[in-house]
Amino acid sequence: MRAAASAAAPTRLADEFFYLAHDDQTGRSRLFESATAHGLAAALLLELYGEGRITFEGRHIRVIDTLPPRDWLRHLVLDRLVAEPRHTATRTWLAFLGTTAYEQVATRMWQRGFLRQQQVGRLWRQRIIYIPTDVNTAAWSWARLSYQLRRYQRLNAFDAALAGLALHTALDPILLDGAPQATRAFLREQVNQTPLPLRDLLADLGAVVGGAVLSHRTT
Amino acid sequence: MSHSKPDTVSAVLARGRLGIPSVVFFVIAAAAPLTVVAGGATTGYAVTGVTGIPVSYLVVAAVLALFAVGYVAMSRRIVNAGAFYTYVTRGLGRPAGVGAAMIALVAYNAMQIGLYGGAGAVTAQFLNRYGWHLTWWICALAVWAIVAGLGVARIDLNGRVLAVVLVAECVVALTFDAIMINHPADGTISFDTLAPSHVFAAGIGAALVTAITGFVGFEGTVVFSEETKDPRRTIARATYIAVAVTGLLYGLSAWAMSVATGPDHIVEAARADGTDLIFNLVSPYLSQSVITVARVLFITSLFAALLSFHHTVARYLFALGRERVLPAVFGQTSRRTGAPKVGSLVQSGLAFAVLVGYALAGADPIVHLFFWIAVSGGLGVLILMTITSAAVIGFFARITHTEGPWRSRIAPGIATLALGGILTVTLREFATLLGVEPDSPLRWAFPAAYAAAALLGIVWALVLRSTNPDVYAAIGLGADSDTGPLRAPDLIRQPS
Numbered sequence: 014m015r016a017a018a019s020a021a022a023p024t025r026l027a028d029e030f031f032y033l034a035h036d037d038q039t040g041r042s043r044l045f046e047s048a049t050a051h052g053l054a055a056a057l058l059l060e061l062y063g064e065g066r067i068t069f070e071g072r073h074i075r076v077i078d079t080l081p082p083r084d085w086l087r088h089l090v091l092d093r094l095v096a097e098p099r100h101t102a103t104r105t106w107l108a109f110l111g112t113t114a115y116e117q118v119a120t121r122m123w124q125r126g127f128l129r130q131q132q133v134g135r136l137w138r139q140r141i142i143y144i145p146t147d148v149n150t151a152a153w154s155w156a157r158l159s160y161q162l163r164r165y166q167r168l169n170a171f172d173a174a175l176a177g178l179a180l181h182t183a184l185d186p187i188l189l190d191g192a193p194q195a196t197r198a199f200l201r202e203q204v205n206q207t208p209l210p211l212r213d214l215l216a217d218l219g220a221v222v223g224g225a226v227l228s229h230r231t232t
Numbered sequence: 233m234s235h236s237k238p239d240t241v242s243a244v245l246a247r248g249r250l251g252i253p254s255v256v257f258f259v260i261a262a263a264a265p266l267t268v269v270a271g272g273a274t275t276g277y278a279v280t281g282v283t284g285i286p287v288s289y290l291v292v293a294a295v296l297a298l299f300a301v302g303y304v305a306m307s308r309r310i311v312n313a314g315a316f317y318t319y320v321t322r323g324l325g326r327p328a329g330v331g332a333a334m335i336a337l338v339a340y341n342a343m344q345i346g347l348y349g350g351a352g353a354v355t356a357q358f359l360n361r362y363g364w365h366l367t368w369w370i371c372a373l374a375v376w377a378i379v380a381g382l383g384v385a386r387i388d389l390n391g392r393v394l395a396v397v398l399v400a401e402c403v404v405a406l407t408f409d410a411i412m413i414n415h416p417a418d419g420t421i422s423f424d425t426l427a428p429s430h431v432f433a434a435g436i437g438a439a440l441v442t443a444i445t446g447f448v449g450f451e452g453t454v455v456f457s458e459e460t461k462d463p464r465r466t467i468a469r470a471t472y473i474a475v476a477v478t479g480l481l482y483g484l485s486a487w488a489m490s491v492a493t494g495p496d497h498i499v500e501a502a503r504a505d506g507t508d509l510i511f512n513l514v515s516p517y518l519s520q521s522v523i524t525v526a527r528v529l530f531i532t533s534l535f536a537a538l539l540s541f542h543h544t545v546a547r548y549l550f551a552l553g554r555e556r557v558l559p560a561v562f563g564q565t566s567r568r569t570g571a572p573k574v575g576s577l578v579q580s581g582l583a584f585a586v587l588v589g590y591a592l593a594g595a596d597p598i599v600h601l602f603f604w605i606a607v608s609g610g611l612g613v614l615i616l617m618t619i620t621s622a623a624v625i626g627f628f629a630r631i632t633h634t635e636g637p638w639r640s641r642i643a644p645g646i647a648t649l650a651l652g653g654i655l656t657v658t659l660r661e662f663a664t665l666l667g668v669e670p671d672s673p674l675r676w677a678f679p680a681a682y683a684a685a686a687l688l689g690i691v692w693a694l695v696l697r698s699t700n701p702d703v704y705a706a707i708g709l710g711a712d713s714d715t716g717p718l719r720a721p722d723l724i725r726q727p728s
Contacts, residue, residue: 045386045570093241100241109241183565223554223711226565226572227314227547228455229386 025084026063026171027056027118028127029154030178033187037151040128040144043187047111047225052182053118054110055218057090058103059174062210066091069210072217073101086121103217119143127151159188162196168203174211177204181219249461254391255453255470256477261394262449262544263478264537266401266530271350273486274509275603276442277502279667283495284430286487288439289446291431293479295650296447297472299617302624302644304468305635307454309627312710314455315551316616321708323623323630327693329708330557332619334689335682336548339612342605343448344541345583348372349590349601351534354507358527369591375535376587380580383542386571394536401533404526405481409488411514417494424495426487437657438665444617444654445610446482449540450474451617489513506598542579549575551710556703557696604666608678611658615682618651 023029030052034044042049058074061067064087066078079095081088090110100106122128127150128143145151158176161168168176179185180200189196204215276285307313310322316336321329352372359366382388389397413421430436453471460466492513493501505512507530515523550572553562566573590601621644628640658665663675696704706713 042568044567045565048570097239097241099239105241105245108245112244112247183567186567220712223550223563224458226550226570227312227711228459229388229570 023154023171025121026059026174026178027053027086027114028122029175030056031118031122032145032151032154033158033175033179033184034182035143035145035151037145037148037155040131040142044182044184048182048184048222050111050114051107051218051221051225052178052184053114054107055181055214056178057086057110057114057118058106058214059178059211060084060087061091061094062214063171063174067094069103069213071213072103074103074106075101084121086117089117103214104221107217107221155188162188162200162203163192165196165199170207173203173207176200177207177211177215178218180204181215182222246461250456250459250466251461252466252470252473253395255456255460255466256473257391257395257398258456259450259452259470259474260478261389261398261533261536262452262540263447263474264449264533265398265405265478265481266526266533267347267350267537268446268478268482269405269485270510270530271354271507271534271602272442272446272606273482273489274502274505274507275598276439277486277489277499278506279599279603280435280438280442280664281499281667282430282433282435282439282664283425283490283498284427284433284436284439285442286425286483286490287428287430288436288443289479289482289486290426292440292443292447292654293475293483295647295654296444296450296479296617297475298643299621299647299651300450300468300471300475301639302628302647303451303620304454304471305639306624306627307457307467308463309631309633310708311712312551312708313457314452315548315710316451316620318708318710319620319627320623323626324619326697326704326707327690328619328623330693330696331686331689332616333548333552333557334685334692335612335616337545337552338681338685339609339616340541340545340548341579341582342609342612343445344538344545344579344609345586346602346604346606346609347534347538347541348376348583348587349597349603349605350507351375351531351538352587353597353602354527354534355531357508358531367591368597369587372587372597373584375538376580376583379535379538379542380576380584382539383546383576383580384566384569384571384573386566386569388539388543389536397529397532397536400525401529402477402481404529405485408510408514408526409485411517412488412492412510415517416491417497421491422495423487425490425498426483435661435664437654437659437661440654441610441614441658441665442607443482444614445607447475447478448610448613449537450478451613452540452544485510542576545579546572546575549578554711555706555709555713556700557692557707599667604678607665608681611678612682614651614655614658618648618655621648621651 034049034052035042058067061082062069064082066082067074067076074094076094079091082091119128123130123143127146129146130141131144132139133142134140154175158172161172179188185197185200189200273285306319310318312318317329317333320332349372352368352375355371355375356366356368359371416422450471453467453474457463457467489510490498502509511523511527549558549562552558553560553575562574564574565571590597595601624644625641625648628635633640659679662679663670663672666674668674693704693707
């Protein structure tokens with residue numbers, strides 16, 4: 014397990030969350046739409062946080078380094094943050110990035126060969142869905158987190174952030190299906206030990222996802 | 233930082249936001265105009281024997297408009313503004329807030345479950361005209377199954393469907409009104425039932441709470457405050473429009489019925505014909521197909537209200553579960569649909585148990601379920617609105633704000649007094665409302681249920697304060713309760 018982890022140490026949190034939130038074989042969503050969208054948006058912000066470009070202070074995002082990241086999607090998100098200094102509320106950015114995060118993250122993964130596009134539905138209901146090209150790669154984020162949590166192994170910073178995203182988008186039942194209560198407590202404990210800025214972001218993510226449940230209407 | 237650059241973030245977020253008409257359609261659909269006109273007003277005449285129903289609708293509309301002034305002003309300053317108990321928590325403290333939450337759970341459940349009686353009886357009556365032999369409870373359970381299914385799937389009626397149905401309902405009601413007014417009973421149009429003197433007559437409490445029941449749902453405008461184009465204006469205007477439109481429609485229709493039967497005969501006629509009254513009054517002057525369409529719309533309006541109140545209860549349970557005031561399991565959502573599934577299933581389970589109980593007991597679906605239970609729900613909402621109105625005053629007295637005295641003190645003050653007055657006469661005349669003898673223990677049973685619920689909530693809040701301070705601190709935060717342990721909660725917001 015450990016050898017495999019170091020061989021393919023994942024670095025893109027949004028890609029990993031995308032895998033977690035979709036079925037590894039069919040690409041079907043495991044979560045409702047707004048939770049996936051906001052989770053991906055939070056993951057993109059966390060990628061910038063991980064690169065030291067931004068940080069979270071209470072309910073607000075602060076840009077600390079405007080040096081463009083190499084990854085085009087991170088670059089795009091940071092550019093927006095820099096260009097719109099009048100908006101600092103984390104929730105505003107989660108909502109804004111959530112409108113495009115699914116397409117953007119899927120595109121980034123498709124460009125790197127992790128996903129393939131497939132047209133589904135007939136006639137007027139045609140749409141493009143993304144399917145993982147390799148089941149093992151797709152299942153890896155789930156397997157890694159689930160395995161470590163069930164064995165009460167401390168998560169590294171990357172996986173703790175991923176577990177936090179799962180917890181606050183109500184994706185944790187997937188990770189811990191059938192696991193005892195103590196495992197859930199361990200997951201919470203691991204997430205609670207992450208740095209304060211990250212927990213600030215996760216709190217806003219949880220509130221936004223919960224708010225989407227309360228104000229839902231079918232459109 | 234240049235402010236002349238286009239604000240792309242706001243522009244993107246403004247897409248798909250709601251305007252005034254959408255918000256109005258959503259909330260009037262929950263109030264279900266045709267249900268109130270054909271079902272509520274007629275049964276109100278029949279059970280209470282009070283002829284002042286039309287003027288009651290107008291009086292209540294005026295009081296609710298006053299209530300809305302402070303309510304809407306406060307809604308922009310708090311999180312979880314969709315629930316009455318949040319207002320009470322912020323204005324009168326957390327124990328009162330949890331008490332209000334328990335009242336709300338009983339009240340909205342009662343509203344919803346009561347409507348099944350109407351839906352079952354009216355649907356059975358409709359289908360039995362075509363040679364079916366269905367009992368009310370078979371139809372009620374069929375409707376229940378659909379609502380329960382849509383509830384866990386988190387499907388509510390699409391905005392466009394609602395708009396079409398709602399406009400059709402209003403057209404039908406207005407057409408019927410015009411016909412009834414043009415064919416008065418004794419050849420002269422009588423304004424008797426609109427006379428303000430009814431407000432001081434015996435039995436008016438029963439009429440007023442019947443009227444309030446018809447408006448329940450209008451308070452839902454604030455749920456959409458974060459999704460509107462202009463939160464400051466949209467919600468306020470949508471609320472006033474909803475109250476004005478429904479108030480005038482209800483008042484006009486209830487009056488028109490009394491014109492068609494004659495004010496002296498409206499009670500007898502309502503007792504004889506029940507929910508068929510309005511259709512029977514206009515049927516000599518309209519083709520049968522129009523009447524059939526109107527009957528179908530009556531059923532769809534009941535259905536829209538049922539679904540809307542089902543979602544309301546499920547969301548209350550979800551918010552309380554997220555706060556851990558209720559067991560955390562209520563805060564769970566369905567992964568695939570995002571429905572507050574535990575809340576939804578519990579509500580459906582409760583409704584099922586009540587329906588089976590009524591079917592086994594052989595009770596009357598219209599009088600004992602639709603009217604008694606739904607109007608008891610109306611009583612609960614009346615209690616909630618009274619406390620909320622007082623909470624608005626308490627809230628604005630505690631914070632620094634820029635609202636004028638009208639919104640922060642005067643309007644909520646008058647609304648509190650008026651609602652408290654209605655509540656007092658209602659409780660005094662609860663026997664009239666139920667149509668039972670003055671010494672019947674039933675007249676105390678329904679109000680006592682609310683007292684017990686409130687007491688339970690207050691005690692529970694005090695227990696939480698000493699045993700679980702984190703949960704106590706998060707009361708009233710709803711979905712935001714996650715942020716509680718981390719930082720000072722966002723109790724008061726700067727209005728946008």
